[in-house]
Structure formats: structure tokens, C-alpha cells
Amino acid sequence: MKPRRFLFNLQTMLLVKAGRQHHTKENLSLALRDLILTVMEVQEGPTDVSYQSSRFWCRMSQSLTFSPSSKSHHQTSPPQTKEGSCFTQEKSNTLSLRTAAVSRRHSADGMISSRSGRGDLDADRFHPYQRQFSDGAVTECLQQCSSSFSSLHEVCSPGSHSHSSDMPPSWDQYNGSIQNSYPELPGIPVDPPCFLSQSYPSYSSASPQQQVSSRLYPNKDQSSTSKYSLSSQSHQDDTTQSIFPKPIYSYSILIFMALKNSKTGSLPVSEIYSFMTEHFPYFKTAPDGWKNSVRHNLSLNKCFEKVENKNGSTSRKGCLWALNPAKVEKMQEELHKWRRKDPVTIRRSMAKPEDLDRLLGERPERLRSVPPNPKSGTLTRATPVYNPSAFTCTPAELRPACQPICQSLYAHLQPQQPFYLPPAVTHPSNSFALFSPCGQQPAAGIPSSTGSLNSPVAGKIPPVYNNALQCDYSVEPRTTMQEFLLEGDTTYDIDMLNPSLTDLQLQGNLWEELRVDSLVAEPQVSTSSSATFVPQNHHIQSSGLHVVPPISQTSAVVASGRCEAEYEDGDEGRNVEQHGCFNGLNPVLYSGVESLAGYLTSCTASVSLM
DNA sequence: CCTGGCGTCTTAT
């Protein structure tokens, strides 16, 4: 009984958080994926855990390819999008479901009209300080907005959906209680139909705009989509749009990432575009203009310098762009700042979330418990140098730390040559563009006279570079304190990542509301949970602990979360606690998260043993 | 035409 309710709540919370409607396995999986992204962030970096989660994610991605033929509602539940964007940007701390809902709705309302045609793009315009989605995402947001709440209802009404049929009768009353807990839901309630499962045309028949097949703005950069997208073919564009929010990183940062991760350290604009579209699918379908902005940034930002392309051919075109050594460090700091800003959301906007750490510059895995080197045969191909420009340290330094993970994680990457390799090229500038490419532009502080070759320059600059370019690995004094903390102390990680936890806070709120609900319905549960749910500390997992029986891995999750439940106080405490919770989740990621979704869906049965 | 370099203007911080 209680356990069942708890798990149900858990499911619902997960789903709502992910903005999904039905208690389907798919939705739960997707919701879990979100959760995992969060976990990855909390974990900060490609640890063994995130490695596992990455793998999980990949597998998940594959399995997420909904077959067009399947139930129509599947298509309407594109993976996470909305709440990450709609919610997290809020002041979040005090963010209530209500406000969230309202704001979402508003933003959606404002833009939804523009969806009809290419002509009216104003609403789609980028806005510097406001998260946006490409196309369909907006409408989805609207739907999600109401849907997230409606799900509470729908989920509770046994007959509403296929999966819910499994649910025990007791849910009926539960259903009632939940509804009660949201007596006056904003916005949504305004539309009474929202509470009726059938009133979601979007899910059963999907609104025209969101309808799969169609109309996406033609895009020239259709290039490497298929490789990463969650769904296939026809769905793809649509899905891509809906799924990937615009990255919150600034253009400068994105460009920086592109250059930093390039083999040579310099790229033509076109490749910078490619990098962006490849890693941030939003750009595949983004309205025109972003390329302008990229170019504009290249020109404007002193961090980026033009490099003569081939044989000093003049001109205005065909240039390569490289990083200005003198500014790199600054950029790197910027990047780390952004990184902390909202890591989860960033990952969401990425084609391959697990690549984030690599793109940002490797993290010090050594600080984490990384399993001993599993020397694998595929090593040679994927040695850490995949990100040449990001590493200035010696291979020896890198390998021990990275290999195990990188190797498997990035095995698909094409081998690249270490960026510190002496450019066998005639144009050193190209191969080592970071070092103030050509004398043409006496980069600040760097004697361009040394021009052609790296060694002289390299000899002088490296310290700075090393520090800036390689992920602050070395114990370089110059590394910022924050970064240090970030790397070495997980506790700080949590603290730093605070912003990224807004989702969780929302979750907490939600949970709390659910809990309240439970209280009403079931005094007993309330007793145990009420204690844990005092405002100051949302011991989200705690309440679960009591209820959830030692069921396989899942229970382990909760249990381990439990262990670290008690901690500090105040916000920090909560965060840490959550951290603990997620750490607890890790084991699951390891052993079989996939089963979790399934487990959750069928939890009612298994839990009853309590 | 398209691409790419870069300028202008607006907005938020």
C-alpha cells in the first residue's frame, strides 16, 4: 500500500519533472535519462559512474527511437526539453509549480503563433538572455506545461492509459487526492479540459504544428544529424528541434570549444558551424542568423584571430580562425564559469551529453575513483589525444587518468594527432594556431617574430597555455581556486552546481506536494515523511527509504541515498543530500538502470511485499 | 546566388 503509493509518487515525480505524461516505460526511461544527466553533473566529469551512465544513455537513446507506427502518443513525448529550460531559468529557489506553469504557458503563448510559417520569425529570434528552442520546441513547451500537471491526473486515472490498467483499484482514490492537491492549478486549470486525459489532443492526435512529419525549416546543415539524434528519419528533424534547446553557452564559448577541440587549433568558419551543429543540434534547425553571429563573434572577440589560410592568399575569405594565446586563459575561465552555470541544461542541448566534459576540457579523473586501467585493445585508436589542443600535458600524464574512460567513451572518435606534436606542416601556423598563428597579427604579448615555429614561442608561453588549455589539471598556481575546488572536492561541486539543482528543487516542491497528498490519504506515511520534509531539508529520498523495500538495485539506490541523507543544513545540506542520493543512484546506473524504468512501471506489484 | 568578414544597433548586466 504505502510503498506502492510512494513509488507511484516517485514515478509521477519523475515524469512530471521530465514533463511527461504517461507512465509508460518510454517516458520513464526518458525521465531517467534526465535524471542521469543530472547525476552526471553532480558527479562532475567522466567518472566511472558517468561513464556508465553515458553508456546507459547511449543505449537508452537507441531504445528511444520510437517507431512511427507505435502509439501516436509516443511521438508527442519527445525527450526532455521544456522544464529544463522553462524552469531553471527562473529564480528557481522560490519557484513554485504555479509560477513555473504560468511562465511556461506565457512564453509558449507568445511564440506559438509564429510556428506556422517561415515568414514570421520574430518570435523565434534568438534572445540573448532567454532560453529558446528551435521551432517545435516552443509548442511542446506549451503542451508540456499543461501536460505535466495533467499527468498527475491522468496518471492516476486507471483507465486513461494502457499502462495504468495494471494499477490497482486503490489508485482511484489516490487520483482523487492528487487532484485535490492541485485545486487551483494556474493556467492549466483555466482550461478545464486539461485535467481530462482525453483533452490532450496533442498526445493522441498531436497538434498540427507538432505533428511529426513535417515542416521543418529546410536546413543546409543536415549533415551529421542521424548519427546522434534520438529518433530516426522523419522523426528526426522534428525531434531534434523539440529535444534540443538552444545551448546556453554564448557564441564565444561555443566557438572557443570548437577551436579548442580542433585538431589544429584553427578552423574555418564552416567547420565551426559544423562543430556547433554536430554537438548542439539546436543549430541544425535554428533560424538563420546564428551563423552571422558566429562570424561576428570571430571578428569582434579578440580571443579569436584570423589566420592566413593557404599560402598567404589574401583575403577576406577562406581564412582560418584560431585562438589568441593571450586570451585563451580568460576564455577558459569564462568557459568554466558557464560550465557551472547550468550543466544539466547544457547537456540537454547536446547531441551527446557525455561529450561535454571532453569538449570543455578534461577533468581530473584521477581525483575520482576510477577503475584500474582496463587495457583494451582498441586503445591505440582512441587515446586521449582525441582532444589535442586541450591537452598540453604529456601523454604520459594523460593516459593513466583518461584512458580507461576515454578510450571506451570516445572510441568512435577519429584518431587525432597530439597537438603538441611538431607540425610537420609547412604552415606551422595551421598546425599550431594557438600560438599566435602568423606574425600578421602581433597577438598581445606574443612576439610574432618567433613566428614560424612553435618551439620558441612554445617555450615561452606554455605555462599559461598549459594551464588554460588543459583543463587545469596541473597544480598550476594560476588555476582558479574555484576550479580547484571543483575538481577536488565534490562537496564543493555540489555547492557550485547549486544552480543546476533547480530541477531538483522543483522536484522537491513537487514531491512535497505529493507528499502532502499522501499525508491526507495516508497518515502513516505522513508520519515518517513529514519529518524529513521540513522546508529546510527536502529529504526526498528519505521518505522513500522507509517505504521501499530491499528490491534489487533500485532499493540500493534509495538506500544509499539514505546513508548520506543526513548532512549539513540549509541549502547546502539539501544539495549535499541530493548528491548523496544520486551517488546512491550510481550503483544502479552501473548495474542496470534500464531496469529501473521497467521496475518503476511495475513497481506496484513488487513493492507490495512491504 | 552563397559565403564570409565585419559593422551597427539593441538589450541586459
Add this chain to the structure above:
DNA sequence: ATAAGACGCCAGG
């Protein structure tokens, strides 16, 4: 003041 981004212009292919 500055950062960031949307948008515009124009040269060159």
C-alpha cells in the same frame, strides 16, 4: 561600460 546577440551590408567567388 561592457557583453552578447540579432541583423545588415558588402565583397568575393
